[in-house]
Amino acid sequence: MVQLKIEDLQVYYKTPIGSIKVLYDIDLEVEKGDSLGIVGESGSGKSTLGLSIVRLLPPNGKAYGKIILDGRDLLSFSSAEMTKVRGTGIFMIMQDPFNSLNPVKRISDQLLEAVEIKYARKNEKVDKGKMYDEVMKRLRDVKLPDPELIINRYPHQLSGGQIQRVVIAMGLLFEPEIMIADEPTSALDVSVQAQIIALIKELQSKYNMTLLFITHDLSVAYAVSDKLLILYGGRILEYGPTEEVIxxxxxxxxEGLLKSFPKGNYKEGKLYTLNGMPPLFTELPKGCVFNPRCPYAFDKCFVDEPSLYDVDGRRVRCFLKNENKQ
Ligand SMILES: Nc1ncnc2c1ncn2[C@@H]1O[C@H](COP(=O)(O)OP(=O)(O)OP(=O)(O)O)[C@@H](O)[C@H]1O
Ligand SMILES: [Mg+2]
Known part of the structure:
Protein backbone atom coordinates (compact mmCIF):
# COMPACT_ATOMS: atom_id res chain seq x y z
CA MET A 1 0.00 0.00 0.00
CA VAL A 2 1.35 3.44 -0.95
CA GLN A 3 1.63 5.48 2.24
CA LEU A 4 3.54 8.53 1.11
CA LYS A 5 3.29 9.97 -2.37
CA ILE A 6 5.09 13.08 -3.56
CA GLU A 7 3.91 14.70 -6.77
CA ASP A 8 5.72 17.39 -8.68
CA LEU A 9 7.38 18.92 -5.60
CA GLN A 10 9.32 22.15 -6.23
CA VAL A 11 11.08 24.03 -3.43
CA TYR A 12 12.45 27.56 -3.43
CA TYR A 13 14.47 29.58 -0.91
CA LYS A 14 14.30 33.36 -0.84
CA THR A 15 17.81 34.81 -0.56
CA PRO A 16 19.32 38.30 -0.77
CA ILE A 17 20.21 37.55 -4.41
CA GLY A 18 16.69 36.42 -5.28
CA SER A 19 14.64 33.26 -5.13
CA ILE A 20 16.65 30.06 -5.64
CA LYS A 21 15.03 26.82 -6.70
CA VAL A 22 16.61 23.83 -4.92
CA LEU A 23 14.21 20.94 -5.57
CA TYR A 24 12.93 20.21 -9.07
CA ASP A 25 10.07 17.90 -10.16
CA ILE A 26 10.31 15.47 -7.25
CA ASP A 27 7.95 12.50 -7.73
CA LEU A 28 8.09 9.42 -5.56
CA GLU A 29 6.03 6.81 -3.77
CA VAL A 30 6.86 4.96 -0.58
CA GLU A 31 5.01 1.80 0.42
CA LYS A 32 4.03 1.24 4.04
CA GLY A 33 6.83 -0.46 6.00
CA ASP A 34 9.41 0.14 3.23
CA SER A 35 12.66 1.93 3.68
CA LEU A 36 13.86 4.49 1.17
CA GLY A 37 17.49 5.62 1.12
CA ILE A 38 17.89 9.22 -0.08
CA VAL A 39 21.47 9.67 -1.24
CA GLY A 40 23.29 12.74 -2.45
CA GLU A 41 26.35 14.90 -1.98
CA SER A 42 26.31 17.91 0.34
CA GLY A 43 23.92 20.57 -0.95
CA SER A 44 21.97 18.23 -3.23
CA GLY A 45 18.71 19.02 -1.38
CA LYS A 46 18.33 16.01 0.95
CA SER A 47 17.43 17.90 4.14
CA THR A 48 15.21 20.25 2.13
CA LEU A 49 13.25 17.21 0.94
CA GLY A 50 12.87 15.84 4.50
CA LEU A 51 11.93 19.23 5.92
CA SER A 52 9.35 19.76 3.15
CA ILE A 53 7.65 16.49 4.09
CA VAL A 54 7.32 17.48 7.76
CA ARG A 55 6.55 21.08 6.73
CA LEU A 56 9.47 22.45 8.74
CA LEU A 57 11.26 24.40 6.02
CA PRO A 58 12.89 27.58 7.34
CA PRO A 59 10.73 30.72 6.94
CA ASN A 60 12.44 31.69 3.68
CA GLY A 61 11.62 28.29 2.10
CA LYS A 62 8.46 27.50 0.12
CA ALA A 63 7.24 24.17 -1.27
CA TYR A 64 4.83 23.68 -4.19
CA GLY A 65 3.23 20.45 -5.41
CA LYS A 66 1.66 17.63 -3.42
CA ILE A 67 2.88 15.59 -0.46
CA ILE A 68 0.19 12.99 0.11
CA LEU A 69 0.21 11.00 3.36
CA ASP A 70 -2.46 8.31 3.62
CA GLY A 71 -4.46 10.10 0.92
CA ARG A 72 -4.27 13.63 2.41
CA ASP A 73 -2.17 16.43 0.92
CA LEU A 74 0.07 17.78 3.71
CA LEU A 75 0.90 20.93 1.75
CA SER A 76 -2.75 21.95 2.00
CA PHE A 77 -2.82 21.54 5.81
CA SER A 78 -3.05 24.45 8.26
CA SER A 79 -0.19 24.65 10.74
CA ALA A 80 -2.47 23.32 13.52
CA GLU A 81 -3.39 20.27 11.43
CA MET A 82 0.26 19.79 10.56
CA THR A 83 1.33 19.85 14.23
CA LYS A 84 -0.94 16.86 14.78
CA VAL A 85 0.57 14.93 11.89
CA ARG A 86 4.08 15.78 13.00
CA GLY A 87 3.29 14.52 16.50
CA THR A 88 1.83 11.24 15.36
CA GLY A 89 2.15 10.38 11.68
CA ILE A 90 5.70 11.49 10.91
CA PHE A 91 8.78 12.05 13.01
CA MET A 92 12.04 13.49 11.68
CA ILE A 93 15.39 12.91 13.37
CA MET A 94 17.28 16.08 12.49
CA GLN A 95 20.79 16.21 11.07
CA ASP A 96 22.28 17.62 14.30
CA PRO A 97 21.04 15.62 17.32
CA PHE A 98 22.41 18.19 19.79
CA ASN A 99 19.94 20.79 18.49
CA SER A 100 16.99 18.46 19.02
CA LEU A 101 17.18 18.67 22.81
CA ASN A 102 16.89 21.60 25.20
CA PRO A 103 20.34 22.07 26.81
CA VAL A 104 18.98 23.44 30.11
CA LYS A 105 16.42 20.73 30.89
CA ARG A 106 16.96 17.23 32.24
CA ILE A 107 16.28 14.35 29.83
CA SER A 108 13.44 13.13 32.09
CA ASP A 109 11.62 16.47 31.90
CA GLN A 110 11.98 16.65 28.11
CA LEU A 111 10.69 13.14 27.53
CA LEU A 112 7.82 13.53 30.02
CA GLU A 113 6.87 16.76 28.30
CA ALA A 114 6.72 14.90 24.99
CA VAL A 115 4.35 12.27 26.42
CA GLU A 116 2.20 14.99 27.96
CA ILE A 117 1.93 16.70 24.58
CA LYS A 118 0.95 13.44 22.96
CA TYR A 119 -1.91 12.79 25.37
CA ALA A 120 -3.04 16.43 25.37
CA ARG A 121 -3.39 16.20 21.59
CA LYS A 122 -5.47 13.07 21.96
CA ASN A 123 -7.51 14.70 24.77
CA GLU A 124 -6.66 11.79 27.08
CA LYS A 125 -5.91 12.08 30.78
CA VAL A 126 -3.03 9.85 31.88
CA ASP A 127 -1.39 9.81 35.33
CA LYS A 128 2.28 10.72 35.82
CA GLY A 129 3.33 7.21 36.85
CA LYS A 130 2.05 5.72 33.61
CA MET A 131 3.77 8.44 31.61
CA TYR A 132 7.06 7.72 33.39
CA ASP A 133 6.69 4.01 32.60
CA GLU A 134 6.13 4.89 28.96
CA VAL A 135 9.31 6.98 28.89
CA MET A 136 11.32 4.16 30.47
CA LYS A 137 9.92 1.66 27.96
CA ARG A 138 11.11 3.85 25.08
CA LEU A 139 14.54 4.31 26.65
CA ARG A 140 14.83 0.53 26.85
CA ASP A 141 13.63 0.31 23.21
CA VAL A 142 16.64 2.39 22.16
CA LYS A 143 18.93 0.30 24.36
CA LEU A 144 20.29 3.09 26.52
CA PRO A 145 22.46 1.60 29.24
CA ASP A 146 21.28 2.55 32.75
CA PRO A 147 18.21 4.52 31.67
CA GLU A 148 17.34 5.26 35.34
CA LEU A 149 20.63 7.13 35.66
CA ILE A 150 20.68 8.77 32.26
CA ILE A 151 17.19 10.16 32.55
CA ASN A 152 18.34 12.50 35.34
CA ARG A 153 21.16 13.99 33.28
CA TYR A 154 21.34 17.09 31.12
CA PRO A 155 22.12 16.73 27.40
CA HIS A 156 25.73 17.96 27.79
CA GLN A 157 26.38 15.05 30.17
CA LEU A 158 25.64 12.51 27.42
CA SER A 159 27.75 11.24 24.53
CA GLY A 160 26.69 11.87 20.92
CA GLY A 161 25.46 8.28 20.56
CA GLN A 162 23.45 8.52 23.79
CA ILE A 163 21.90 11.82 22.66
CA GLN A 164 20.89 10.27 19.35
CA ARG A 165 19.27 7.35 21.23
CA VAL A 166 17.34 9.80 23.44
CA VAL A 167 16.14 11.67 20.33
CA ILE A 168 14.99 8.40 18.75
CA ALA A 169 13.23 7.47 22.02
CA MET A 170 11.47 10.81 21.94
CA GLY A 171 10.32 10.10 18.38
CA LEU A 172 9.03 6.65 19.38
CA LEU A 173 6.93 8.20 22.16
CA PHE A 174 4.76 9.64 19.40
CA GLU A 175 4.35 6.21 17.77
CA PRO A 176 5.06 7.53 14.26
CA GLU A 177 4.11 5.67 11.10
CA ILE A 178 6.95 7.27 9.18
CA MET A 179 10.40 8.05 10.52
CA ILE A 180 12.65 10.37 8.55
CA ALA A 181 16.28 10.09 9.67
CA ASP A 182 18.46 12.91 8.30
CA GLU A 183 22.11 11.80 8.44
CA PRO A 184 21.46 10.43 11.94
CA THR A 185 25.02 9.17 12.29
CA SER A 186 27.16 11.79 10.56
CA ALA A 187 28.02 13.58 13.84
CA LEU A 188 29.04 10.30 15.52
CA ASP A 189 32.18 8.17 15.75
CA VAL A 190 32.38 5.40 13.18
CA SER A 191 32.02 2.67 15.83
CA VAL A 192 28.83 4.25 17.16
CA GLN A 193 27.43 4.86 13.66
CA ALA A 194 26.95 1.16 12.96
CA GLN A 195 25.14 0.65 16.29
CA ILE A 196 22.70 3.49 15.63
CA ILE A 197 22.01 2.27 12.09
CA ALA A 198 21.34 -1.25 13.41
CA LEU A 199 19.05 0.20 16.08
CA ILE A 200 17.03 2.23 13.57
CA LYS A 201 16.57 -0.83 11.36
CA GLU A 202 15.55 -2.96 14.32
CA LEU A 203 12.99 -0.41 15.52
CA GLN A 204 11.65 -0.01 12.00
CA SER A 205 10.76 -3.66 11.76
CA LYS A 206 9.62 -3.96 15.41
CA TYR A 207 7.10 -1.14 14.97
CA ASN A 208 6.48 -1.64 11.23
CA MET A 209 7.47 1.96 10.48
CA THR A 210 8.16 3.40 7.07
CA LEU A 211 11.71 4.77 6.99
CA LEU A 212 13.21 7.56 4.93
CA PHE A 213 16.94 7.44 5.54
CA ILE A 214 18.93 10.44 4.33
CA THR A 215 22.69 10.01 3.85
CA HIS A 216 25.60 11.09 1.66
CA ASP A 217 27.03 7.59 2.04
CA LEU A 218 25.83 5.08 -0.56
CA SER A 219 27.17 2.14 1.47
CA VAL A 220 25.04 3.18 4.47
CA ALA A 221 21.98 3.59 2.24
CA TYR A 222 22.69 0.15 0.77
CA ALA A 223 22.67 -1.36 4.27
CA VAL A 224 19.37 0.16 5.35
CA SER A 225 17.11 0.61 2.35
CA ASP A 226 14.80 -1.38 0.08
CA LYS A 227 14.73 1.42 -2.49
CA LEU A 228 17.27 4.07 -3.39
CA LEU A 229 16.75 7.61 -4.55
CA ILE A 230 19.78 9.41 -5.94
CA LEU A 231 19.53 13.17 -5.63
CA TYR A 232 21.80 15.59 -7.46
CA GLY A 233 21.44 19.32 -8.00
CA GLY A 234 17.91 19.14 -6.59
CA ARG A 235 16.82 16.49 -9.11
CA ILE A 236 16.12 12.78 -8.80
CA LEU A 237 18.69 11.23 -11.14
CA GLU A 238 17.84 7.62 -10.34
CA TYR A 239 15.23 5.79 -8.32
CA GLY A 240 14.68 2.06 -7.95
CA PRO A 241 15.04 -1.09 -5.85
CA THR A 242 18.34 -0.95 -3.93
CA GLU A 243 19.76 -4.27 -5.18
CA GLU A 244 19.06 -3.35 -8.81
CA VAL A 245 20.50 0.14 -8.49
CA ILE A 246 23.68 -1.19 -6.86
CA GLU A 255 27.97 4.50 -11.54
CA GLY A 256 30.55 7.05 -10.37
CA LEU A 257 29.35 6.88 -6.76
CA LEU A 258 29.62 3.10 -6.85
CA LYS A 259 33.13 3.20 -8.25
CA SER A 260 34.06 5.43 -5.30
CA PHE A 261 33.06 2.64 -2.88
CA PRO A 262 36.25 1.79 -0.98
CA LYS A 263 35.71 -1.96 -1.38
CA GLY A 264 37.77 -3.48 -4.17
CA ASN A 265 38.04 -0.36 -6.28
CA TYR A 266 41.59 0.78 -5.67
CA LYS A 267 43.39 1.45 -8.90
CA GLU A 268 47.15 1.65 -8.60
CA GLY A 269 46.67 2.35 -4.91
CA LYS A 270 44.30 5.23 -5.63
CA LEU A 271 40.62 5.38 -4.91
CA TYR A 272 38.41 6.42 -7.82
CA THR A 273 36.88 9.84 -7.28
CA LEU A 274 34.24 11.56 -9.32
CA ASN A 275 35.72 14.48 -11.21
CA GLY A 276 34.51 17.98 -10.47
CA MET A 277 32.13 19.37 -7.90
CA PRO A 278 28.35 19.35 -7.51
CA PRO A 279 26.78 22.40 -9.18
CA LEU A 280 25.76 25.60 -7.42
CA PHE A 281 22.05 26.32 -7.69
CA THR A 282 22.88 29.82 -8.89
CA GLU A 283 25.06 28.47 -11.70
CA LEU A 284 23.31 25.37 -12.99
CA PRO A 285 24.63 24.15 -16.34
CA LYS A 286 22.42 24.27 -19.42
CA GLY A 287 20.98 20.88 -20.37
CA CYS A 288 21.52 17.94 -18.04
CA VAL A 289 22.58 19.08 -14.58
CA PHE A 290 25.25 16.33 -14.47
CA ASN A 291 26.85 17.10 -17.87
CA PRO A 292 30.04 18.82 -16.55
CA ARG A 293 31.02 15.61 -14.75
CA CYS A 294 29.57 13.01 -17.08
CA PRO A 295 32.04 10.82 -19.04
CA TYR A 296 29.36 9.92 -21.61
CA ALA A 297 27.79 13.34 -22.27
CA PHE A 298 26.95 13.96 -25.95
CA ASP A 299 25.65 17.03 -27.81
CA LYS A 300 22.05 16.82 -26.67
CA CYS A 301 23.07 16.64 -22.99
CA PHE A 302 24.45 20.18 -23.22
CA VAL A 303 21.24 21.58 -24.71
CA ASP A 304 18.18 19.86 -23.22
CA GLU A 305 17.37 18.56 -19.78
CA PRO A 306 16.31 14.89 -19.73
CA SER A 307 13.06 13.88 -18.00
CA LEU A 308 12.84 11.07 -15.48
CA TYR A 309 12.36 8.09 -17.82
CA ASP A 310 10.83 4.74 -16.88
CA VAL A 311 13.21 1.90 -17.66
CA ASP A 312 11.86 -1.56 -16.78
CA GLY A 313 10.01 -0.24 -13.76
CA ARG A 314 12.97 1.83 -12.61
CA ARG A 315 13.47 5.54 -13.18
CA VAL A 316 16.46 7.43 -14.54
CA ARG A 317 17.05 11.00 -15.72
CA CYS A 318 19.43 10.32 -18.60
CA PHE A 319 19.14 10.50 -22.40
CA LEU A 320 21.43 7.47 -22.77
CA LYS A 321 18.84 5.24 -21.15
CA ASN A 322 15.92 6.58 -23.14
CA GLU A 323 15.51 4.55 -26.33
CA ASN A 324 14.40 7.56 -28.35
CA LYS A 325 17.23 9.69 -26.91
CA GLN A 326 14.67 12.47 -26.43
N1 LIG B 1 17.50 28.49 4.64
C1 LIG B 1 18.11 28.47 3.46
N2 LIG B 1 18.20 29.59 2.71
C2 LIG B 1 18.77 29.57 1.49
N3 LIG B 1 19.33 28.49 0.93
C3 LIG B 1 19.28 27.34 1.65
C4 LIG B 1 18.68 27.27 2.93
N4 LIG B 1 18.80 26.00 3.39
C5 LIG B 1 19.44 25.32 2.42
N5 LIG B 1 19.73 26.11 1.37
C6 LIG B 1 20.41 25.72 0.13
O1 LIG B 1 19.63 24.68 -0.48
C7 LIG B 1 20.46 23.72 -1.08
C8 LIG B 1 20.11 22.36 -0.54
O2 LIG B 1 20.41 22.32 0.84
P1 LIG B 1 20.15 21.07 1.77
O3 LIG B 1 20.47 21.48 3.16
O4 LIG B 1 18.79 20.55 1.49
O5 LIG B 1 21.22 20.04 1.21
P2 LIG B 1 21.71 18.64 1.82
O6 LIG B 1 21.71 17.69 0.68
O7 LIG B 1 20.91 18.31 3.01
O8 LIG B 1 23.22 18.96 2.22
P3 LIG B 1 24.12 18.40 3.44
O9 LIG B 1 24.57 17.03 3.01
O10 LIG B 1 25.24 19.36 3.51
O11 LIG B 1 23.28 18.37 4.67
C9 LIG B 1 21.90 24.14 -0.78
O12 LIG B 1 22.39 24.83 -1.90
C10 LIG B 1 21.75 25.07 0.40
O13 LIG B 1 22.77 26.05 0.41
MG1 LIG C 1 21.35 18.04 4.99
Missing part, protein backbone atom coordinates in the same frame (compact mmCIF):
# COMPACT_ATOMS: atom_id res chain seq x y z
CA UNK A 247 24.13 -4.16 -9.20
CA UNK A 248 23.24 -2.32 -12.38
CA UNK A 249 23.26 1.45 -11.96
CA UNK A 250 21.44 3.23 -14.78
CA UNK A 251 22.77 6.75 -14.29
CA UNK A 252 26.44 7.66 -14.90
CA UNK A 253 26.39 9.54 -11.57
CA UNK A 254 25.29 6.43 -9.65
Missing amino acids: NEPLHPYT
